[in-house]
Amino acid sequence: MTAGAEALLAIAAMGVASFACRAGGFLAMRLVTVTSRVEACLKAVPVALVGAILGPIAVHGGPADWLGLAAAAVAMRVLGHDLAACVIGISVAAAARATGA
Amino acid sequence: MADPPPFTLAGARRGAMAVGPLAPAVALYGTVFGVLAASKGLGAVDAMLFSAIVNAGGAQFASLAVWAEPPPLLALALTTLAMNARYLLMGATLHPWMGALPHSRSLPALFVMGDGNWALALREHEMGRIDAAFLLGSGLVLWIVWIAATGLGHAAGALVDDPRRFGLDLMLAAFFAAIAATFVRSRRDLLPFLAGAAAAIVIDRVASGPTPGPWAVLGGAVLGSLVGLALDGRSR
Numbered sequence: 001m002t003a004g005a006e007a008l009l010a011i012a013a014m015g016v017a018s019f020a021c022r023a024g025g026f027l028a029m030r031l032v033t034v035t036s037r038v039e040a041c042l043k044a045v046p047v048a049l050v051g052a053i054l055g056p057i058a059v060h061g062g063p064a065d066w067l068g069l070a071a072a073a074v075a076m077r078v079l080g081h082d083l084a085a086c087v088i089g090i091s092v093a094a095a096a097r098a099t100g101a
Numbered sequence: 102m103a104d105p106p107p108f109t110l111a112g113a114r115r116g117a118m119a120v121g122p123l124a125p126a127v128a129l130y131g132t133v134f135g136v137l138a139a140s141k142g143l144g145a146v147d148a149m150l151f152s153a154i155v156n157a158g159g160a161q162f163a164s165l166a167v168w169a170e171p172p173p174l175l176a177l178a179l180t181t182l183a184m185n186a187r188y189l190l191m192g193a194t195l196h197p198w199m200g201a202l203p204h205s206r207s208l209p210a211l212f213v214m215g216d217g218n219w220a221l222a223l224r225e226h227e228m229g230r231i232d233a234a235f236l237l238g239s240g241l242v243l244w245i246v247w248i249a250a251t252g253l254g255h256a257a258g259a260l261v262d263d264p265r266r267f268g269l270d271l272m273l274a275a276f277f278a279a280i281a282a283t284f285v286r287s288r289r290d291l292l293p294f295l296a297g298a299a300a301a302i303v304i305d306r307v308a309s310g311p312t313p314g315p316w317a318v319l320g321g322a323v324l325g326s327l328v329g330l331a332l333d334g335r336s337r
Contacts, residue, residue, distance in 0.1 A: 007147045010172035015154035017181040022211040025189030029196035044329020045190050047290050048297030050281045052321025055298030056305040057274045068271050069278040076279035083122035089275030090268030
């Protein structure tokens with residue numbers, strides 16, 4: 001199977017858009033003076049972003065998903081190991097789904 | 102500008118070794134992407150180039166929904182921009198750490214930056230390990246897994262018949278729940294976290310476009326970090 005010229009062009013356009021986002025924010029920081037306020041804002045970005053990723057997922061999911069996510073968070077706190085936390089989280093969700101939760 | 106951070110092979114190797122929890126999810130999503138790309142009529146070469154060049158799960162899934170023959174260039178590029186706008190913020194958070202690196206090092210690392218290894222790298226930095234090659238090492242491994250899984254999924258469309266049964270569809274979310282558990286330690290962290298989640302949920306509900314997800318994540322991140330800024334202003 002070969003890649004068509006139009007498909008390649010589309011993929012290249014998406015690649016440019018994608019990389020512009022990755023490098024754009026990073027390079028723009030060169031022009032922004034990093035005051036303590038900017039830094040406080042940037043420090044809150046990861047926390048807020050993780051919240052923003054999880055929020056809609058939690059709302060779209062059911063009780064089994066909530067149990068799984070809570071289990072992953074608790075397991076992370078207790079075990080301090082993220083792979084273990086993931087496996088526990090999805091196992092709890094799978095078990096809860098199997099029991100019809 | 103400050104001295105550049107260390108950027109060593111050992112740091113890259115550390116990053117490569119740290120992606121264990123992420124690799125299964127990346128492999129799963131890559132496989133699903135391959136299956137869906139095949140169903141949209143993309144060839145194996147197209148699908149793998151897609152993953153290699155765009156290298157962003159959410160954007161690729163959203164773009165597939167927009168994909169047609171002939172491919173609508175502008176719509177595809179805008180969809181990718183919208184889905185990846187969060188990378189603007191994520192890249193910015195890395196600047197205080199990696200801004201003094203030469204572009205020949207920082208730009209390749211940014212090319213392979215994803216949600217997962219970005220979070221891992223920030224945690225690494227928070228723990229005082231500042232070797233900037235961590236991001237590149239972790240990203241390269243996930244990039245290769247992503248491309249290979251795309252090829253695998255394209256070749257074997259029936260490989261993942263029911264990911265829900267094993268909870269695999271929740272893998273990425275479970276990973277972020279674990280990340281949140283390490284990020285959110287005080288009330289100071291909790292407020293931006295909750296503000297981000299609440300804003301994203303509201304935007305996700307209100308936005309009726311074909312891809313509300315990216316705007317929800319971006320809007321949530323912006324509003325949540327503004328809450329962080331407000332808290333900082335109040336504390337001084």
